[in-house]
Amino acid sequence: MARTTGSNGARTHAAIRAAATGLIYRQGFAAMNLRDLAAEVGIQPGSLYNHIDSKQALLFDLMQDHMAALLAGTDAALDAAGPALMDRLRAFLDHHVLYHMERREEIAIANSELRALEPENRARIVALRSAYEARLTALLREGVAAGLLSVPDVAVTAYAMLAMLTGICSWYRPDGRLGKEELVALHTALALNGILRRQHQA
Structure with missing residues (x-):
């Protein structure tokens, strides 16, 4: 997925949720890791915590x-x-x-x-x-x-x-x-x- 650099918070938040839905559906929750989620969205792993608590x-x-x-x-x-x-x-x-x-x-x-x-x-x-x-x-x-x-x-x-x-x-x-x-x-x-x-x- 293309990087979301420059996008607003709401857009990035929506992208995270959409990507997480797809990853959990395909892999299962236990197998999904946040590093893969960040890569799917196109942001740094640490940046996820600007949008999710855990x-x-x-x-x-x-x-x-x-x-x-x-x-x-x-x-x-x-x-x-x-x-x-x-x-x-x-x-x-x-x-x-x-x-x-x-x-x-x-x-x-x-x-x-x-x-x-x-x-x-x-x-x-x-x-x-x-x-x-x-x-x-x-x-x-x-x-x-x-x-x-x-x-x-x-x-x-x-x-x-x-x-x-x-x-x-x-x-x-x-x-x-x-x-x-x-x-x-x-x-x-x-x-x-x-x-x-x-x-x-x-």
């Missing part, structure tokens, strides 16, 4: 920002969907699939490097993940109460749905046979058909 802090910031983006995008999708339960549930599922198609590296890091976080940092990320899962479980409980959904165990169903939909990030390719909209619609339909009461299925 390697651990960098990983935490990347994972926290990923969760913040996921939560903010989900809340925006839910707000835009309006008050109808099934519209909001579809909006949640649609956004989950689309986000996981477009953020492959961030998702891989979030799922594989949670163990690399120090206990306090891990607890904070786990809390954000729980907050995200809670949005889905709340929708499922609302659907059960309204008689629209058949969900014997809300928590297990939510985990199963998220695991199925998240899997798209491991095989999706932009040049694949189906486009994003088709894949989102297909995955959302698969998820919903497993929980809709029979009389509500298409």
Whole structure:
């Protein structure tokens, strides 16, 4: 990568984060060293500390920002969907699939490097993940109460749905046979058909 000499702090900071994301995705957090990160960005290793506190802090910031983006995008999708339960549930599922198609590296890091976080940092990320899962479980409980959904165990169903939909990030390719909209619609339909009461299925 070209040297960032002369660039402003925000630009260098963004370059560090982008380079770190790529290196952690390809090598794993444990194998990534700050000397390689500095070389990737085009700065001296010591200059990294003008932008990060530590390697651990960098990983935490990347994972926290990923969760913040996921939560903010989900809340925006839910707000835009309006008050109808099934519209909001579809909006949640649609956004989950689309986000996981477009953020492959961030998702891989979030799922594989949670163990690399120090206990306090891990607890904070786990809390954000729980907050995200809670949005889905709340929708499922609302659907059960309204008689629209058949969900014997809300928590297990939510985990199963998220695991199925998240899997798209491991095989999706932009040049694949189906486009994003088709894949989102297909995955959302698969998820919903497993929980809709029979009389509500298409």
